[in-house]
Amino acid sequence: MLDLRGISLIHPNGQQALDGVDLRVAAGERLAVIGPSGAGKTTLLRIAGLSLRPTQGDVQVMGEAPWRLPARRLRALRARIGMVHQAPPLPPRLRVVSAVLAGRLGQWPTWRALASLLHPVDRIGAQAALARLDMAERLFDRCDRLSGGQLQRVGIARVLYQAPALILADEPVSALDPASADATLRELVAQAERSGAALVASLHALDLALRWFDRIVGVRGGRVAFDLPRAQVSEAMLQRLYAGDSAAAAPAPTGAEEEGTAATAPARAPQLMCR
Amino acid sequence: MTAPPRDPQARGRLTALVLALALLWPALHIAQFNPAALFDTTSLRVMGGFLAGFVPPALDRAFLHLLAQATIETLAMATAGLALAFVLAVPLALVVTRALSVSRIGPGPGRGPAALLRAGARLVLTVLRACPEVVWALLFVRAFGLGPAAGVLALAITYGGMLGKVYAEILESVDTRPARALLESGSSRLAALGYGLLPAAAQELASYTVYRWECAVRASVVMGFVGAGGLGQLMDQSMKMLNGGEASAILIVFLLLVLLADGISALLRKVLA
Numbered sequence: 372m373l374d375l376r377g378i379s380l381i382h383p384n385g386q387q388a389l390d391g392v393d394l395r396v397a398a399g400e401r402l403a404v405i406g407p408s409g410a411g412k413t414t415l416l417r418i419a420g421l422s423l424r425p426t427q428g429d430v431q432v433m434g435e436a437p438w439r440l441p442a443r444r445l446r447a448l449r450a451r452i453g454m455v456h457q458a459p460p461l462p463p464r465l466r467v468v469s470a471v472l473a474g475r476l477g478q479w480p481t482w483r484a485l486a487s488l489l490h491p492v493d494r495i496g497a498q499a500a501l502a503r504l505d506m507a508e509r510l511f512d513r514c515d516r517l518s519g520g521q522l523q524r525v526g527i528a529r530v531l532y533q534a535p536a537l538i539l540a541d542e543p544v545s546a547l548d549p550a551s552a553d554a555t556l557r558e559l560v561a562q563a564e565r566s567g568a569a570l571v572a573s574l575h576a577l578d579l580a581l582r583w584f585d586r587i588v589g590v591r592g593g594r595v596a597f598d599l600p601r602a603q604v605s606e607a608m609l610q611r612l613y614a615g616d617s618a619a620a621a622p623a624p625t626g627a628e629e630e631g632t633a634a635t636a637p638a639r640a641p642q643l644m645c646r
Numbered sequence: 647m648t649a650p651p652r653d654p655q656a657r658g659r660l661t662a663l664v665l666a667l668a669l670l671w672p673a674l675h676i677a678q679f680n681p682a683a684l685f686d687t688t689s690l691r692v693m694g695g696f697l698a699g700f701v702p703p704a705l706d707r708a709f710l711h712l713l714a715q716a717t718i719e720t721l722a723m724a725t726a727g728l729a730l731a732f733v734l735a736v737p738l739a740l741v742v743t744r745a746l747s748v749s750r751i752g753p754g755p756g757r758g759p760a761a762l763l764r765a766g767a768r769l770v771l772t773v774l775r776a777c778p779e780v781v782w783a784l785l786f787v788r789a790f791g792l793g794p795a796a797g798v799l800a801l802a803i804t805y806g807g808m809l810g811k812v813y814a815e816i817l818e819s820v821d822t823r824p825a826r827a828l829l830e831s832g833s834s835r836l837a838a839l840g841y842g843l844l845p846a847a848a849q850e851l852a853s854y855t856v857y858r859w860e861c862a863v864r865a866s867v868v869m870g871f872v873g874a875g876g877l878g879q880l881m882d883q884s885m886k887m888l889n890g891g892e893a894s895a896i897l898i899v900f901l902l903l904v905l906l907a908d909g910i911s912a913l914l915r916k917v918l919a
Contacts, residue, residue: 422830424752442748442756450832460827462820462845464919473841477832484837533831 372398372537372569373419378428380414380593388414389425390593396569398536401560403584404573407613411593412573413457413541419571420454420539421445433536450477453535455559455572457542459526463515467506470514470525471497474533500532501525503558505551519546527555531562538563540572544579552576556583577609699890703898710895712880717899720876723794724862727801732855734774734806739813741767745822745843746835768811775807783869794866797874801862812854820846852914860907864900 373396380389389411396402404412417423418430421437430437432452437445453474461470468491475493476484483492491497494510501507504524514522523546530538540559544552556572560583563570574580580587587604589596589612596612597604683689740746742764749760782800790796817839825842829835833842844851870878877896884892 420830422751422826424754438752438754440755442754445754446748446832448832449830452831454827454831456827458823460821460823460842462824462842464845464848465824465841469841473828473833473837474831476828476834476837476841479837481834481836484834485840488840535831 372396372400372433373571374429374431375415375419376429376431378415378418378425378430380411380418380423381426388593389418392428392590392593392595394419394588394595394598396537396571398569399563399567400586401563401570401584402572402586402588403580404571404588404590405575405577405580405609405612406590406596410590412590414593415590416454416539416541416571416573419537420452421449422454446477451536453530453533453538453568455527455530455538455540455543457545459522461514461522461525463513465514466491467501467512467514467517467525468494468497468510471500471528471532474500474529474531477533496532497528500528503531503561504528504555520548520551523547524551524555527559531558534562534566534568536566536568538568538570538572540570542573542575545575552579553582696890699888700894700897702891703895704889704891705895709892713877713895713899716875716877716880716896717903719794720863720866720870720878721903723797723866723874723876724801724859727798728805728855728859728862730798730802731805731809731858734802735771735809735813738767738771738806738810739817740835740839742771742810743814743817745817745820745825746829746838748829748835751826751830768814771807771810771814773807775804775811777804779804779865780868780872783874784872787873792873792875792879794875797866797869797876800869800874801865805858805862809855809858813851816847816850816854817843820850848918849915852918853911856907856911856914860904863903863907867900 373394375392375394378389378392378394379387381387392411392415394415404415406412414423418425419432421430421432424430424438432448435444435448437448440448469488472487472491472493479487486492498507498510501510501524504527506521506524506528509517509521509525514525517525523543527540527543530540538559543559544555547555556579559570559572562568570584572580572584574584581601581604585601586599587601588598589604589608591612597608599608744750744764747760747764748754749757779797779800782803783796786796786799790799820843822843824846825838828838828842866874866876867878867881870876870880871882873879877899881893881896884896
């Protein structure tokens with residue numbers, strides 16, 4: 372399904388976000404990527420989602436080498452990948468129904484997509500996807516009427532509606548309360564199980580990673596620290612993954628942080644059982 | 647004590663400021679801009695005499711009839727010209743704007759050709775708007791004869807270039823992440839425009855378009871002077887006959903038209919908010 376070999380990525384500003392990462396994911400597999408802020412989790416997901424091209428290394432998705440495909444086939448391949456973004460990229464004036472239906476823009480002909488903007492075509496489908504996340508009653512609301520957590524669920528509903536073969540989720544529940552975070556991950560997992568899709572999610576909440584995912588990949592400083600079945604992940608490994616770069620490191624500022632741009636940022640003190 | 651960290655942009659900003667001032671001063675000088683001349687008593691008297699001829703505005707029945715006809719002609723010219731300009735501008739803007747570039751994702755295949763195509767379309771837009779509409783009008787009056795048809799075509803060409811450039815820039819200045827996310831999941835450019843960019847940009851696009859319509863109404867005066875019909879041609883005749891009353895009546899119509907454009911713009915912004 373997904374085959375990354377020797378992936379390195381150096382940002383235009385010279386920062387190395389990933390350094391020789393190997394990752395293979397089979398169809399139907401469920402994998403959580405964990406690691407401190409700035410470890411390269413988002414960059415890894417964006418490379419898997421074909422939105423970033425690695426500086427070095429081979430990317431294969433569904434048996435194809437995407438960066439060697441002609442534009443039309445690359446587009447068709449992208450339509451089969453669903454990405455849940457950490458900050459849902461939804462324009463404030465877009466209605467929820469259109470935001471969800473946008474999941475199938477890669478499959479619909481353009482005339483249908485544009486017609487649906489004026490009069491939503493598959494209202495039942497959009498409502499069903501929202502209902503799974505307890506959001507059905509917000510179908511015709513505008514996105515700027517929603518809270519951060521609700522927006523995040525709209526972003527997930529879009530991917531549920533898209534029904535892709537590979538689901539990538541970047542911190543999909545970071546804005547949700549513990550109960551809805553759990554319920555939302557359950558729906559993502561259920562979607563993957565029902566459609567046989569592979570699910571790769573980056574998570575900060577370790578308890579959620581350990582509860583819903585079979586395989587845990589620890590990333591630190593742009594490298595894979597471990598890649599193990601859930602049962603083999605030990606507390607000591609997690610401590611090491613999140614340990615500060617040096618004992619004297621000042622606590623990292625608690626502002627907004629962007630993954631993958633600060634690969635060497637000092638890690639925060641471990642907080643293993645966040646929830 | 648340590649010095650506060652240096653702002654790496656400080657030097658660039660200071661340079662830009664100094665450069666702007668250094669360029670502005672000779673520009674004012676070369677343009678012979680001398681504000682004192684405005685308040686010189688002789689020039690005040692000359693201007694006052696000129697303006698005195700403007701009152702009262704001409705309101706006789708025959709002239710009002712002519713005025714109404716010219717107004718309708720001007721509105722038709724501006725609207726038809728802008729509609730053609732829109733048709734010309736939209737495809738070019740969609741090619742030029744980087745907000746809808748698929749090849750920039752990754753970056754992916756075909757980035758070189760795509761960049762060339764964008765540069766080419768940008769050049770077309772520049773060429774279209776480089777020539778003032780009045781020059782095109784002079785040219786087309788020779789082809790179509792006197793009348794608004796020449797004005798329509800002149801507006802279409804120049805305004806097509808302006809609309810295309812500004813549309814492309816408006817689309818780049820709103821949050822482009824939604825459209826990019828859609829392109830990244832295989833959406834077509836037009837669909838990404840509709841779902842990702844238009845919800846954020848529609849207001850700006852509409853108000854710029856209405857503003858350009860207002861400009862087209864004004865531009866039609868200048869083109870009227872070269873024979874492209876409408877209020878401009880009427881104004882030309884009135885000025886040549888030194889009939890200030892008629893000229894001021896025409897100016898009042900202009901004021902009303904600009905107010906109308908303002909109203910339409912406000913209404914559209916409200917609808918699209």
